[in-house]
Structures are given as C-alpha cells and as structure tokens.
Amino acid sequence: MSTFDAHSPPPPRPRAWSGVERALAAVGLSGKALVIAAPAIWLTIFFLVPLAVVFGISLTMKQFGRPPYTPLLTNEDGTVQLTLHLNNYLRLFSDSLYVAAYLSSIKIALISTAITLLIGYPMAYAIARAPDRWRNILLMLVILPFWTSFLLRVYALSGFMRGNGVINQFLGLFGIPPLVMMQTDFAVYVGIVYTYLPFMILPLYTNLVKLDGALLEASADLGARPVRTFLSITLPLSRPGIIAGCMLVFIPAIGEFVIPALLGGPSTLMIGRVLWDEFFANTNWPRAAAVAIAMLIVVVVPIMLLQRAQDAEQDKERGN
Amino acid sequence: MRRGWFLPIAATLGFAFLYAPIVSLVVFSFNESDLVTVWSGFSTKWYGKVLADPQILGAAWLSAQIAFCAASIALVLGTLCAVALVRFRKFRGRTLLAGTVSAPLVMPDVITGLSLLLLFVAMEAIIGWPSGRGLLTIIIAHSTFCMAYVVVVVQSRLRDLDMSLEEAAMDLGATPVRVFFDITLPIIAPALVSGWLLAFTLSLDDLVIASFVSGPGSSTLPMVIFSKVKLGVSPDVNALATIIIGFVALGVAIATIVQLRAHPKRAKA
Numbered sequence: 001m002s003t004f005d006a007h008s009p010p011p012p013r014p015r016a017w018s019g020v021e022r023a024l025a026a027v028g029l030s031g032k033a034l035v036i037a038a039p040a041i042w043l044t045i046f047f048l049v050p051l052a053v054v055f056g057i058s059l060t061m062k063q064f065g066r067p068p069y070t071p072l073l074t075n076e077d078g079t080v081q082l083t084l085h086l087n088n089y090l091r092l093f094s095d096s097l098y099v100a101a102y103l104s105s106i107k108i109a110l111i112s113t114a115i116t117l118l119i120g121y122p123m124a125y126a127i128a129r130a131p132d133r134w135r136n137i138l139l140m141l142v143i144l145p146f147w148t149s150f151l152l153r154v155y156a157l158s159g160f161m162r163g164n165g166v167i168n169q170f171l172g173l174f175g176i177p178p179l180v181m182m183q184t185d186f187a188v189y190v191g192i193v194y195t196y197l198p199f200m201i202l203p204l205y206t207n208l209v210k211l212d213g214a215l216l217e218a219s220a221d222l223g224a225r226p227v228r229t230f231l232s233i234t235l236p237l238s239r240p241g242i243i244a245g246c247m248l249v250f251i252p253a254i255g256e257f258v259i260p261a262l263l264g265g266p267s268t269l270m271i272g273r274v275l276w277d278e279f280f281a282n283t284n285w286p287r288a289a290a291v292a293i294a295m296l297i298v299v300v301v302p303i304m305l306l307q308r309a310q311d312a313e314q315d316k317e318r319g320n
Numbered sequence: 321m322r323r324g325w326f327l328p329i330a331a332t333l334g335f336a337f338l339y340a341p342i343v344s345l346v347v348f349s350f351n352e353s354d355l356v357t358v359w360s361g362f363s364t365k366w367y368g369k370v371l372a373d374p375q376i377l378g379a380a381w382l383s384a385q386i387a388f389c390a391a392s393i394a395l396v397l398g399t400l401c402a403v404a405l406v407r408f409r410k411f412r413g414r415t416l417l418a419g420t421v422s423a424p425l426v427m428p429d430v431i432t433g434l435s436l437l438l439l440f441v442a443m444e445a446i447i448g449w450p451s452g453r454g455l456l457t458i459i460i461a462h463s464t465f466c467m468a469y470v471v472v473v474v475q476s477r478l479r480d481l482d483m484s485l486e487e488a489a490m491d492l493g494a495t496p497v498r499v500f501f502d503i504t505l506p507i508i509a510p511a512l513v514s515g516w517l518l519a520f521t522l523s524l525d526d527l528v529i530a531s532f533v534s535g536p537g538s539s540t541l542p543m544v545i546f547s548k549v550k551l552g553v554s555p556d557v558n559a560l561a562t563i564i565i566g567f568v569a570l571g572v573a574i575a576t577i578v579q580l581r582a583h584p585k586r587a588k589a
Contacts, residue, residue, distance in 0.1 A: 031496055031497050032408060032496075035400045035403055035404050035408075036400075036404045036408065036411060036417070038396075038397060038400050039397045039398070039400050039401035039404065039417070039421065039467070040401075040413065040417055042397055042463075042464070042467070043417070043420045043421060043464070043467075044420075046436065046439070046460060046461075046463075046464045047420055047423070047424060047464055048420060049439060050435035050436050050438065050439040051435050053435065053438045053439050053442050054431070054434060054435045054438055057438050057442075067441050067442075067445060119330075119334055119337070120334075122326065122327055122330035122331065122334070123330060123331050123334040123335075125327055126327040126328060126330060126331035127331065129327065138331070138335075140572075140576065141335055141338070141339075142338075143572070144568075144569065144572055145338050145339075145342070147518070147521050147568050147571070147572050148342070148565055148568050148569075149521075149524070149525045149542070149561070149564055149565070149568070150525055150527075151525065151527050151542050151545060151546060151549075152345075152545070152561045152564060152565065153341070153342065155345070155545070155549050155553070155557065155561065156341035156342050156344070156345040156561070157341045158549075158553060159341070159344065159345055159348070159553045159558070160340065160341040160344055162553060164358070166340075166341075166344045194337065194338070194341070197334070197337075197338060198338075226324060247426070248426065251426040251427075251428070252426060252428055252429075254428060255428020255429065255430050255431060256428070257429065257430055257528055258527060258528065258546075261550075262549060262550070272428060272429075272430045275430045275434065276430060276528075279434060279532070280531075285438065288434055289434065289438065292430065292431045292434050292435065295428060295430075295431060296431060299426070299427075299428065303423065303426055306426065307419065307422070310422075
C-alpha cells in the first residue's frame with residue numbers, strides 16, 4: 001500500500017543532491033559507509049566507551065581532588081604503572097547493605113513484573129479482541145500514559161496514596177480508618193506496576209493481535225472450554241510477547257531510582273538508590289561504578305532474553 | 321466466538337488504574353486550598369503562581385532547548401541507523417550495531433547517567449573537552465538514548481515500505497542519495513515526525529540521566545520538579561503537571577493524526 005500513483009510519471013525535480021554525491025565520491029567515501037559510520041561512531045563513543053570507563057573507574061579508589069578517584073595509570077620515572085584496586089568489589093560482597101540491596105531489588109522487580117503481567121495480559125487480550133473501531137482508541141489510551149512524564153505519573157500516584165489522599169478519603173466515606181500506603185514497599189510495587197504497565201501491554205498486544213482466530217474457533221468446536229483453549233493455545237503462542245513484556249518491565253525496574261525515592265520508605269532498599277547515594281551523597285565515584293557494573297551483570301541475561309524474543313517475533317513476521 | 325465478561329471488566333479496571341491518579345492530579349490543580357487533597361473551590365491561582373515562577377520558567381526553557389536539539393540529533397542518527405539496519409542486510413558489525421542501538425532502551429538510567437558522566441570527566445582530563453558540564457553534555461546524553469527510540473519507530477516503517485518504488489527509481493537512473501531524499505524520505509516522513517516527537521518528550525521527561533551529567537546552574541525542569549516533589553505534594557506542582565500533560569496530549573494527538581492521514585488503513589498508533 002503506497003501513497004504514490006504508479007501510473008503518473010515522477011514529477012521533475014532539480015538534482016539538488018547530486019552535488020553531495022560528487023563531493024562524497026571525491027573524498028573516497030561511499031554513501032553506504034557514511035550511513036553506517038555516523039551512528040556507529042556516535043554509539044561507540046557515547047555508549048560503549050562509557051561502559052568501559054565505568055569498569056575502569058570501578059577499579060580505582062576514592063580520593064580527594066579532581067577527579068575524585070585515583071588514576072589507573074601512573075608514570076613514575078618513565079615506567080607506566082597500572083594500579084588496580086579490587087576493594088570496591090570486595091566491599092560489595094562483604095558489606096551486608098549491598099547484598100541486601102541487590103536481593104531486595106531483584107525481589108521487588110520480580111514480584112512487580114509478575115503483578116504487571118497478571119494485570120497487563122487481560123488488558124492486552126481485551127484490546128486485541130476488541131471490535132476494530134474500539135481497538136485504536138483503547139491502544140491510544142495505553143500509549144498516552146507512556147508519553148506522559150514518568151516523574152509526573154509517580155507524583156500523581158503519591159498524591160493518590162497519601163495519608164489524606166483520594167483513596168483514604170474514599171475509604172473514610174465508609175468509616176474505614178486511613179491506610180498507611182506511602183513510604184512502604186507496597187507503594188513501590190504499586191508504583192512500578194503503574195508506571196510500567198504500558199511496557200507490558202504493548203508487546204503483548206502486538207503478539208496477541210496476530211493470533212489466528214480460527215485456532216480458537218477450532219478448539220471451541222472440538223468442545224474445549226474457554227479456559228482450556230486459553231491454556232493450551234493462546235498462552236503458549238503468546239510466549240514471545242510475554243517474555244518481551246516481562247523483560248521490558250523487569251530490567252528497568254531493577255535499576256529504578258525515582259519510584260523508591262518518592263514512594264518508598266527509608267527501609268526500601270533498591271540498588272539504583274544505593275548507586276545514587278554513593279555518587280551524590282558520598283561522592284564515592286569508584287564505589288558507584290562498581291555498583292553499576294554489578295547491576296549490569298544482573299541485567300545482562302534478561303537483556304539477551306529480550307533480544308532473542310524480539311528476534312523471534314521479527315523472524316515470524318518475515319516468514320509470513 | 322463467545323465473548324466473556326472477564327476481559328471487558330479486567331480492561332475497564334486496568335484503564336481506571338492507569339487514569340485515576342492522573343485525573344485526580346488534574347482536578348486538584350484547580351483546587352483553591354493549599355491542602356492538596358481537600359476540595360475548597362475552583363481556582364486557577366496555582367497556574368498564575370507557576371507562570372510567575374522564574375525558576376520554573378527558566379528550567380522549562382532550558383529543558384525545551386535540550387529536548388529540541390537532542391530530538392533533532394537523535395532523529396538524524398537514528399534514521400541513518402535504521403536505514404543501515406533495514407536496507408543493508410549484510411555488513412561487518414551489523415549484529416553489534418543492532419545490539420548497541422537497542423541496549424539504551426532498557427539500560428537502567430542510573431547506569432547510563434553514571435557512565436556518561438565518568439566519560440565526560442575522563443575526556444575533559446585527557447583532551448580538555450567538554451569543559452565543564454551543562455547544556456551540551458545533557459544534549460549529548462539525551463541524543464544517545466533517544467536515538468534508540470527513533471530507530472525502533474523508523475525501522476518498523478522502513479520494513480513495511482514497498483521496496484519496488486526504490487528499485488524503480490534506481491532502474492530509472494537515480495543515484496542512491498537521490499532515491500533516499502526523493503522517494504524514501506517522503507514516505508517515511510510520518511514515522512520521522514512521531515520519532516522526533518517521542519524523542520522530544522523523552523528528553524523533556526528525563527530526570528536521572530540529566531542529574532548525572534548536568535552542571536551547576538543547569539537544572540532541567542524534571543530536576544526542579546523532583547526537588548519540589550521530594551518536599552511533598554504541592555498544588556503548584558499539580559498545576560505545572562497539568563500544563564505538561566496537556567502539551568503531551570496535544571503532541572500525541574498531532575502525531576496520531578499525522579500517522580492516520582499517512583496510512584488510514586493500518587493506523588496502529
């Protein structure tokens with residue numbers, strides 16, 4: 001489907017770009033190489049190299065001065081010395097604060113991902129099965145919060161759950177004493193589910209909308225109950241969508257800072273917050289870098305799983 | 321197929337959960353009382369207060385500049401990257417490029433922010449650039465993560481694109497650069513608009529990365545909001561939030577209309 005009419009001749013246009021091509025050819029560059037090189041160089045400098053820098057600095061020690069860490073390479077009488085400190089990593093294992101923060105981040109991320117899946121799956125399925133004219137509106141309603149400021153949504157939620165917030169005022173109408181929701185782990189769970197729900201719904205929807213209705217009808221005709229049809233057909237076929245959605249929630253949730261900072265209490269331990277405090281409150285850059293590397297190790301497997309799930313979806317599309 | 325009651329009810333509850341807090345935030349931004357959650361009468365005085373606050377206005381202007389530049393850089397680089405990934409099927413490092421460009425999508429913000437800050441500090445120590453941190457470093461950081469989103473949007477449009485048009489133009493003797501600007505670009509224009517808008521809003525929204533790479537005197541709007549919100553819920557933040565949400569809703573509406581016009585049969589978003 002294209003917007004071009006194949007039968008009318010293309011409108012005459014001045015060759016505005018031929019100069020560009022000649023100039024490129026003159027310096028021995030093909031357009032193709034440039035197209036690849038520009039983003040590749042940018043990503044190398046501003047994404048890959050920084051990760052290497054983080055690793056390097058995680059092997060230094062904090063010191064007073066600028067920059068606030070010991071140099072990796074020192075030059076003494078003509079001999080270059082490389083000094084590596086493993087203290088930061090040893091501290092990650094020996095200090096119970098870090099261990100507890102890691103375990104608690106993983107626990108919070110896992111549980112909230114599961115809750116998001118339980119809420120998001122029926123929503124995605126309902127949208128995929130909705131009549132055509134409804135579907136776009138519903139999809140738009142999912143996408144709109146995704147575009148709306150993350151910070152503001154967390155803030156909106158905090159106004160909702162406060163001691164004298166909307167929920168407690170509503171409960172008060174029935175004479176129920178106010179619940180303490182803010183500054184608890186519960187608030188963090190609600191916050192993650194609330195803010196990441198669109199990330200779960202969209203990949204699930206993309207998968208479920210392609211589900212062949214004939215399979216479901218065949219199953220029903222053969223006498224299977226809806227629950228059975230769902231468990232033996234819909235659920236297995238939507239596996240790539242489930243994996244993609246879960247990873248899109250789990251990975252950022254592990255490193256979440258804003259939600260525990262605004263909704264969680266002082267006892268809510270999350271690794272993103274620990275990293276933030278090491279950096280901003282303690283100005284211990286090497287320690288923060290070591291925390292980042294350790295966090296990276298936790299998310300690397302989920303990132304690969306996500307990549308594989310997305311590749312599988314794309315291959316399926318190409319196959320069709 | 322029999323339609324059950326479960327799905328509609330679940331979807332309704334889910335949407336209520338998504339929207340109730342935002343609706344209550346908007347409603348209470350028109351509240352007269354200083355107490356955010358006790359309704360005492362309609363008033364727009366908090367909007368007046370926001371629009372007269374030089375700190376908020378300054379931060380908003382800074383954020384808008386950053387978002388404009390970052391979205392534009394991300395659009396150019398992201399489009400090039402999408403073309404490379406979709407049109408050039410085989411080249412060395414393709415897998416690496418595909419992985420590297422999508423990694424910032426899910427990378428926790430604290431890692432992205434910290435790693436870029438450490439890079440800028442190390443670069444300043446070695447080559448003297450960038451001197452200090454502020455507008456420029458935030459723009460670079462935002463371009464990098466926004467680029468990933470542009471790639472996703474443009475890539476999916478390029479994949480759907482009928483390649484025979486480009487091939488026909490090539491057969492008629494047009495050079496690749498001319499084909500791109502005369503044929504490909506006009507067709508993928510709606511995707512470019514939505515990619516730019518998405519990048520713009522993401523940049524406008526970012527708190528964590530900007531906090532790491534900003535310098536003294538360059539507080540973006542989310543940074544100002546965060547410092548206010550940490551002190552508790554306040555009605556002027558509600559008013560500011562309502563203004564921002566209004567802008568975003570307008571932007572999304574425009575982007576949707578652009579896409580619907582472009583291909584009315586298969587409007588997906």
